[in-house]
Amino acid sequence: MRPPDATSLWGGRFDSELDPAILGFTGSLPFDARLVRHDLIASLAHARMLLETEIVSRAQAEPILDGLSEMLAEIEEGGLVVEGPDEDVHSWIERTLRARIGPAAGRLHTARSRNDQVSIALRLWVREELAALCASLSVLLETWLAQATEHVESWMPGYTHLQRAQPVSLAHHLLAHFWALEADAGRLRAAYEKAGVSPLGAGALAGSRHPIDPHRSAALLGLADVSPNSLLAVADRDYVAEATFACALLMVHLSRWAEEVILWTSHEFGFAALSDSVAQGSSLMPQKKNPEAVELIRGKSGRVIGDLTGLLATLKGLPFAYNSDLQEDKEPLFDALGTASGSVGAATQVSRGLMYDTERMRSALEAGYLTATDLADLLVERGTPFREAHAAAGAAVREAEARGCELWQLDPEDLIGTGVALDAELLEEIRPEAAGAARLSHGGPSPERVGEQLEEAAKALERLGRWVEAVLPPPIYRVHLEGRLLEEEVG
Ligand code: ARG
Numbered sequence: 001m002r003p004p005d006a007t008s009l010w011g012g013r014f015d016s017e018l019d020p021a022i023l024g025f026t027g028s029l030p031f032d033a034r035l036v037r038h039d040l041i042a043s044l045a046h047a048r049m050l051l052e053t054e055i056v057s058r059a060q061a062e063p064i065l066d067g068l069s070e071m072l073a074e075i076e077e078g079g080l081v082v083e084g085p086d087e088d089v090h091s092w093i094e095r096t097l098r099a100r101i102g103p104a105a106g107r108l109h110t111a112r113s114r115n116d117q118v119s120i121a122l123r124l125w126v127r128e129e130l131a132a133l134c135a136s137l138s139v140l141l142e143t144w145l146a147q148a149t150e151h152v153e154s155w156m157p158g159y160t161h162l163q164r165a166q167p168v169s170l171a172h173h174l175l176a177h178f179w180a181l182e183a184d185a186g187r188l189r190a191a192y193e194k195a196g197v198s199p200l201g202a203g204a205l206a207g208s209r210h211p212i213d214p215h216r217s218a219a220l221l222g223l224a225d226v227s228p229n230s231l232l233a234v235a236d237r238d239y240v241a242e243a244t245f246a247c248a249l250l251m252v253h254l255s256r257w258a259e260e261v262i263l264w265t266s267h268e269f270g271f272a273a274l275s276d277s278v279a280q281g282s283s284l285m286p287q288k289k290n291p292e293a294v295e296l297i298r299g300k301s302g303r304v305i306g307d308l309t310g311l312l313a314t315l316k317g318l319p320f321a322y323n324s325d326l327q328e329d330k331e332p333l334f335d336a337l338g339t340a341s342g343s344v345g346a347a348t349q350v351s352r353g354l355m356y357d358t359e360r361m362r363s364a365l366e367a368g369y370l371t372a373t374d375l376a377d378l379l380v381e382r383g384t385p386f387r388e389a390h391a392a393a394g395a396a397v398r399e400a401e402a403r404g405c406e407l408w409q410l411d412p413e414d415l416i417g418t419g420v421a422l423d424a425e426l427l428e429e430i431r432p433e434a435a436g437a438a439r440l441s442h443g444g445p446s447p448e449r450v451g452e453q454l455e456e457a458a459k460a461l462e463r464l465g466r467w468v469e470a471v472l473p474p475p476i477y478r479v480h481l482e483g484r485l486l487e488e489e490v491g
Helices: 020-026 029-052 058-077 089-107 114-150 170-194 214-220 230-235 238-264 292-316 324-352 358-366 372-381 386-403 412-418 424-429 432-437 447-471 475-489
Strands: 155-160 163-169 272-274 354-356
Touching: 029 058, 029 089, 029 114, 029 214, 029 324, 058 089, 089 114, 114 170, 114 230, 114 238, 114 324, 114 447, 155 170, 155 358, 155 432, 163 170, 163 358, 163 432, 170 238, 170 447, 238 272, 238 292, 238 324, 292 324, 324 354, 372 386, 372 424, 386 412, 424 432
Parallel strands: none
Antiparallel strands: 155 163, 272 354
């Protein structure tokens, strides 16, 4: 029999030591060490539950609770570092606790398995990260909203097929990106809520014969729900997939924005320039100013999509309940959240360093006949069926092209032969600003509608801010801070 030694939580049925090469291959400590605080908090909650249900006595529980609290405090202060020959962070915690309080540490694992332990720690970790990501996302959204507020009347081309299409305002355009990311914040929040289910009490897969109180351990962690099924509790990684998906879609949205920044800061567009603090140079070409941070946001989006696909592929063939494959859930999740959070931070900085050239945007409205649709619509208003109006406006475009002028610069006389009836009033209405301002339909670019959007956007941002305030700092800190108090309550 191998004694419960320094490196493993098991050994009774084994004759020989684990091959170090196999331990090196199967171990997760190098990447799951970051779960240490979350596991310590969950372990504290579990130990308190064992005490309250009298599964362990006060004399047995106290050294465990004190030992875990001390470790947590030292980890937070940076005095204790997670390292050693352990399989994973869960094994490290038990070994470290045993080194401090002796064999009494062995009671902590009563009615618990690493299978429910790993999942609760990961759930607490992901919630903390999702809340923090929402907090930084709200800063980016605030930046865009502030810029939009300033550009309600900055007219520019809107595009379809990357061809100039119809006039919009810069505010309208920025708000389009705002709403895409605001929906991402909603998805991150939903993932936060979904992760708030406690698997504690599931044991390895089939619960426990001890009179445990899983709802109490959940409540101690600030979680309202307990998994309805012990097999699912340890097999379920939907919360990992949902958080990773929310990050992947956020990255896709950031990547589309980044692509536009890259286009807009090119000489070909010239709609914006990057301040020196957010652009980079070339080692060879002295004149270059490259949008490298946004290129990397675009590049990193592919990586997070990869995290999601890899994760789903890992999950798809797994029989219930726990399988070691589930250890492969962590690195993609860590990578997705880390990458999304870094990208949101970079996008915020780049946005702040983005100088819009509204003159250049305005002048881009002077080529491309962007108000031809408005001309057709005006003819419709005067009684022409749309299909005929479309053809008439097309004839006007042909005429303007031949004369090298804008639609609103055409002389009604020149169009007499084409059957298109223009007049001075109509020509005024197809100037880009007038045409943009006339698009009064819901969600459109007119300053009235954009003004309403700005109000809605500010409200949405306030809601997000209130939510972030309510969940940060995460409840796990509160449990930690109140830990001693709770202890007093126990008879
Ligand atoms: N390190 C593992 C993980 O991250 C947890 C260990 C579960 N191992 C076990 N034999 N049940 O998923």
